[in-house]
Amino acid sequence: ALYENNSGLVKSDVQFDFIVVGGGTAGSVIANRLTENPNHSVLVLEAGGSNENVLDIIVPFFNIRAVPNTPQDWNYTTTAQTGLNGRSIPYPRGHVLGGSSSVNGLAYTRGSKDDYDRYARLSGDEGWSWDRLIPYMRKTERFHPPSNPTEQFNPAVHSFTGINSVSLPAFPRDTDARVFATSSELSDEFPFNIDMNSGAPLGIGWAQVSIKNGSRSSAATSYLAPQYIARPNLHVVLNTMVTRVLQSGSDSKTGQPAFQTIEYSSNVRGSPRFRVTATKEVILSAGSIGTPHILMHSGIGDSASLAALGIAPVHNLPSVGKNLSDHSFLRSSWLVNSTKTFDNLERNATLAAEALEEWTTTKTGPLVDSITSQIGWLRLPNNSSILQNFPDPSSGPLSPHFEMLFTNGVPGTPPATGNYFTISTGVVSPSSRGSVTLNSTDPFDPPVINPNLLGSELDLSIMREAVRATQRFVAAPTLADYILSPISINDTASDTELDAFIRNHATSLDHPVGTAAMSPPHAGYGVVDPDLTVKGLVGLRIVDASVFEYVVAAHTQASVYIFAERAADLIKAKFK
Ligand SMILES: Cc1cc2nc3c(=O)[nH]c(=O)nc-3n(C[C@H](O)[C@H](O)[C@H](O)COP(=O)(O)OP(=O)(O)OC[C@H]3O[C@@H](n4cnc5c(N)ncnc54)[C@H](O)[C@@H]3O)c2cc1C
Numbered sequence: 014a015l016y017e018n019n020s021g022l023v024k025s026d027v028q029f030d031f032i033v034v035g036g037g038t039a040g041s042v043i044a045n046r047l048t049e050n051p052n053h054s055v056l057v058l059e060a061g062g063s064n065e066n067v068l069d070i071i072v073p074f075f076n077i078r079a080v081p082n083t084p085q086d087w088n089y090t091t092t093a094q095t096g097l098n099g100r101s102i103p104y105p106r107g108h109v110l111g112g113s114s115s116v117n118g119l120a121y122t123r124g125s126k127d128d129y130d131r132y133a134r135l136s137g138d139e140g141w142s143w144d145r146l147i148p149y150m151r152k153t154e155r156f157h158p159p160s161n162p163t164e165q166f167n168p169a170v171h172s173f174t175g176i177n178s179v180s181l182p183a184f185p186r187d188t189d190a191r192v193f194a195t196s197s198e199l200s201d202e203f204p205f206n207i208d209m210n211s212g213a214p215l216g217i218g219w220a221q222v223s224i225k226n227g228s229r230s231s232a233a234t235s236y237l238a239p240q241y242i243a244r245p246n247l248h249v250v251l252n253t254m255v256t257r258v259l260q261s262g263s264d265s266k267t268g269q270p271a272f273q274t275i276e277y278s279s280n281v282r283g284s285p286r287f288r289v290t291a292t293k294e295v296i297l298s299a300g301s302i303g304t305p306h307i308l309m310h311s312g313i314g315d316s317a318s319l320a321a322l323g324i325a326p327v328h329n330l331p332s333v334g335k336n337l338s339d340h341s342f343l344r345s346s347w348l349v350n351s352t353k354t355f356d357n358l359e360r361n362a363t364l365a366a367e368a369l370e371e372w373t374t375t376k377t378g379p380l381v382d383s384i385t386s387q388i389g390w391l392r393l394p395n396n397s398s399i400l401q402n403f404p405d406p407s408s409g410p411l412s413p414h415f416e417m418l419f420t421n422g423v424p425g426t427p428p429a430t431g432n433y434f435t436i437s438t439g440v441v442s443p444s445s446r447g448s449v450t451l452n453s454t455d456p457f458d459p460p461v462i463n464p465n466l467l468g469s470e471l472d473l474s475i476m477r478e479a480v481r482a483t484q485r486f487v488a489a490p491t492l493a494d495y496i497l498s499p500i501s502i503n504d505t506a507s508d509t510e511l512d513a514f515i516r517n518h519a520t521s522l523d524h525p526v527g528t529a530a531m532s533p534p535h536a537g538y539g540v541v542d543p544d545l546t547v548k549g550l551v552g553l554r555i556v557d558a559s560v561f562e563y564v565v566a567a568h569t570q571a572s573v574y575i576f577a578e579r580a581a582d583l584i585k586a587k588f589k
Pocket residue numbers: 034035036037038039040058059060061080105106107108109110111112113114116117118119120121122253254255256298299300301303304307522523524525556557558559567568569570571573
């Protein structure tokens with residue numbers, strides 16, 4: 014059942030086998046899979062509200078309105094970023110059922126085989142390798158073949174029977190043929206890739222997106238769809254903030270402390286706090302910011318800094334909140350010789366109303382897609398001086414260093430006149446690391462978030478090369494009559510001028526990971542073991558993006574779904 018608030022919970026004397034903290038991307042997978050066993054009762058506590066009837070998160074094209082500064086966003090802001098010329102930037106996270114999968118940009122990209130094989134290598138658990146995760150990739154995905162025959166994908170690498178819907182773009186755009194004609198003309202540098210979710214993503218291909226029949230497919234609409242919410246053993250409570258995890262006892266065999274009690278309240282600051290204990294396990298799925306935030310308020314983290322702040326340390330795990338890894342992101346746009354871009358849709362109220370009417374009545378038209386129809390994944394050339402001066406930050410030769418996202422207009426707020434083409438770039442194998450720390454003992458205060466974007470010379474160099482690649486792309490002869498002039502940065506800009514532009518305009522792709530990272534069982538660093546249980550404790554597991562030691566060289570939702578599917582099996586195997 015789904016509850017609007019925790020008032021029923023306070024009165025209830027029901028026992029829960031599992032408590033899932035956060036009804037987001039990973040938490041929804043865990044809740045769904047654990048309740049497949051009717052003997053397992055599961056309580057999910059979610060700080061945000063319902064995902065239903067919120068147009069900006071349901072209509073794919075409106076995804077850029079879903080955050081920041083909305084009720085569905087935690088509305089975090091970063092610290093002043095040295096790599097961004099001292100700017101602080103919004104740092105959105107989903108504050109709604111489905112978590113960030115309810116507000117994200119919908120790109121569905123698994124990453125490369127090398128990314129997962131690195132997880133296996135670094136954790137010492139072959140179970141996290143690409144080959145061993147293929148069954149979980151299939152279990153999570155329900156692929157919808159396109160009705161447009163020009164759109165290509167490789168059916169052999171997809172499942173058509175999983176839970177979360179994945180599609181190809183459904184509304185043709187003027188830039189589709191232009192992007193592929195350029196890829197064909199400049200195929201040495203920008204080769205066509207029929208399917209970027211095969212484990213070998215390099216090249217330019219159709220974007221795959223988490224969309225079902227013209228509407229967003231999120232963890233809430235898929236894993237927590239009505240038929241699952243109706244299970245009598247699943248209890249999903251909204252608008253409920255978990256403030257701490259607490260020791261509930263000790264393991265009878267090992268004597269290790271058990272952390273199966275959680276403290277929670279309504280999501281209004283100052284409201285009374287209550288406790289509830291899981292008979293089997295607590296699963297933290299509060300995301301890369303929420304999970305370390307809860308752990309540190311519970312005294313689990315770097316004991317010295319927690320004590321200095323006035324939080325009683327209970328378990329010394331210095332890696333909590335460290336190792337934050339994220340993708341930096343930049344948009345470059347060009348004025349184009351066309352009227353068939355979506356800029357007019359953003360600034361003409363009549364067109365916008367017509368498009369919404371079409372979406373509402375038939376789920377067709379320009380609003381059924383995200384803003385991106387094609388994506389490119391590219392490596393620096395092997396002879397690049399950057400790779401001679403720095404160790405290769407990627408997970409291997411199948412992994413990209415940077416990404417290009419192709420957009421038929423300026424997303425959100427185009428200039429008052431003109432039509433545009435945008436190529437956004439992302440540094441997807443970053444070397445800089447940031448952190449999540451505390452400066453308050455009140456769990457209702459936001460943590461201090463420093464993603465350290467473009468915090469290394471290497472990351473800046475990769476972004477510079479990515480922008481240079483976009484400049485070569487738009488200079489293709491096939492685009493000569495289309496591209497008129499750059500509006501972001503001139504091709505003739507020096508490296509110094511380009512670096513200044515990057516630092517003044519880059520933001521985040523919103524892919525933080527690593528703040529409760531996995532490491533081998535007896536490692537002196539890391540937060541969770543390869544089975545995702547918290548090191549040195551019993552009864553507490555972490556399943557969300559915080560456990561990735563490295564960020565996948567891709568948008569992160571698919572890898573979270575995949576990891577969560579395997580994690581659910583690990584939990585089920587333990588409590589058969
Ligand atoms: C704006 C944006 C755009 C993105 N675009 C893309 C994209 O296009 N493609 C892609 O693949 N990825 C994208 N991502 C990233 C991707 O969505 C995330 O990596 C992924 O969803 C994270 O899953 P998670 O389970 O770790 O956390 P989340 O899905 O964020 O879930 C965490 C949940 O825990 C809840 N929570 C947190 N703290 C508490 C607490 N104390 N008590 C109770 N509940 C709590 C939150 O409200 C949330 O529901 C984007 C993310 C954002 C924010």
